[in-house]
Amino acid sequence: MKKIFNMSNPKVERVLADLKRLGYRLTRPRRSVLQVLMEADDCLRPEEIHVRARRYCPTLGLVTVYRTLSLLSGMDHVRRVHREDGCHGYARTELAHGHHLICRDCHQVIEFPGLDDLSLLIDPIERETGFLVEDHLLELLGLCPACQG
Amino acid sequence: MKKIFNMSNPKVERVLADLKRLGYRLTRPRRSVLQVLMEADDCLRPEEIHVRARRYCPTLGLVTVYRTLSLLSGMDHVRRVHREDGCHGYARTELAHGHHLICRDCHQVIEFPGLDDLSLLIDPIERETGFLVEDHLLELLGLCPACQG
DNA sequence: GTGAATGCAAACTATTTGCAAAGGT
DNA sequence: ACCTTTGCAAATAGTTTGCATTCAC
Numbered sequence: 290m291k292k293i294f295n296m297s298n299p300k301v302e303r304v305l306a307d308l309k310r311l312g313y314r315l316t317r318p319r320r321s322v323l324q325v326l327m328e329a330d331d332c333l334r335p336e337e338i339h340v341r342a343r344r345y346c347p348t349l350g351l352v353t354v355y356r357t358l359s360l361l362s363g364m365d366h367v368r369r370v371h372r373e374d375g376c377h378g379y380a381r382t383e384l385a386h387g388h389h390l391i392c393r394d395c396h397q398v399i400e401f402p403g404l405d406d407l408s409l410l411i412d413p414i415e416r417e418t419g420f421l422v423e424d425h426l427l428e429l430l431g432l433c434p435a436c437q438g
Numbered sequence: 439m440k441k442i443f444n445m446s447n448p449k450v451e452r453v454l455a456d457l458k459r460l461g462y463r464l465t466r467p468r469r470s471v472l473q474v475l476m477e478a479d480d481c482l483r484p485e486e487i488h489v490r491a492r493r494y495c496p497t498l499g500l501v502t503v504y505r506t507l508s509l510l511s512g513m514d515h516v517r518r519v520h521r522e523d524g525c526h527g528y529a530r531t532e533l534a535h536g537h538h539l540i541c542r543d544c545h546q547v548i549e550f551p552g553l554d555d556l557s558l559l560i561d562p563i564e565r566e567t568g569f570l571v572e573d574h575l576l577e578l579l580g581l582c583p584a585c586q587g
Numbered sequence: 588g589t590g591a592a593t594g595c596a597a598a599c600t601a602t603t604t605g606c607a608a609a610g611g612t
Numbered sequence: 613a614c615c616t617t618t619g620c621a622a623a624t625a626g627t628t629t630g631c632a633t634t635c636a637c
Contacts, residue, residue: 313617314610314615314617315612335601351619352604352619352620355601356603356618371520375601375626376601410576414578419582419583420580421580421586424578424579425576426575426579428576429563430571430572430573430574431571432569432570432572433568433569434568437570463635463636463637464637465593465635465636466635467593467594485626497593498593499594501593501594502593505592505593505628524602525627
């Protein structure tokens with residue numbers, strides 16, 4: 290199989306392998322979207338992904354971006370995150386593990402690490418409600434240092 | 439001022455008073471939307487609010503529902519909550535304090551009470567990042583009792 | 588009476604679908 | 613060669629805007 294992009298990214302390779310394993314075809318448009326998602330350090334809207342990915346696949350259509358995002362989030366390689374303005378951003382799963390600081394002024398989204406253990410919080414809730422909690426999303430809203438002036 | 443609805447709700451009255459205080463007019467469409475929001479025990483989409491509120495104000499337009507929701511959430515009497523399907527629900531602030539259990543199968547959203555004190559979690563983050571946290575959104579994703587079969 | 592608020596229609600934005608053409612295996 | 617995937621155009625869903633009319637004050 291011929292090499293398409295000169296930069297190669299192990300995260301991209303891993304997802305490509307998974308796609309192949311499941312019988313999906315490794316197309317140029319899919320690679321381009323994947324490349325953009327895996328090299329990004331924040332969450333991107335479909336339109337932004339479209340613009341960036343055309344660097345790798347100039348004929349890429351926005352529709353294909355949507356379809357690829359849907360495929361990848363179904364496989365849990367990317368996560369969809371809700372934005373204050375009502376539309377959605379997408380980020381690779383490791384980035385989007387549910388902990389965000391969102392500035393209500395400049396709208397920047399900061400990931401914060403750690404804190405994966407919310408079991409003190411979650412365990413009693415599971416017991417009381419019978420709900421089986423598989424994942425969590427925690428967003429903290431406020432003002433970033435720069436916007437507190 | 440003449441009584442419009444036979445049922446009267448102290449929560450509705452409180453918000454009406456606040457609207458008046460700020461110089462907004464107490465119109466029938468606004469009352470109808472407010473009535474629906476304050477008597478509901480879950481979060482509603484604008485369309486649902488529109489349908490229900492026409493019981494109180496038959497000429498109510500969907501546009502006015504949106505405008506009223508925007509006004510009320512600006513005053514923080516209602517909160518907008520993100521739904522998995524991409525559109526939004528609105529609920530009175532007491533209901534929507536940011537804690538949801540969302541079932542990935544039947545998509546029902548359950549509010550869970552208490553747990554307002556996340557300061558153990560939030561304080562260290564504020565210290566480390568310089569972020570000023572004003573509010574939080576916590577969603578737990580998983581399976582409700584009925585969908586665990 | 589006056590200006591804020593409403594309802595309609597139309598605009599707009601984000602996203603999805605139908606279908607013929609292109610491309611991976 | 614086959615059948616998935618693509619890109620386009622058009623459809624759809626949620627939400628916002630322009631404007632003449634209505635209504636609270």
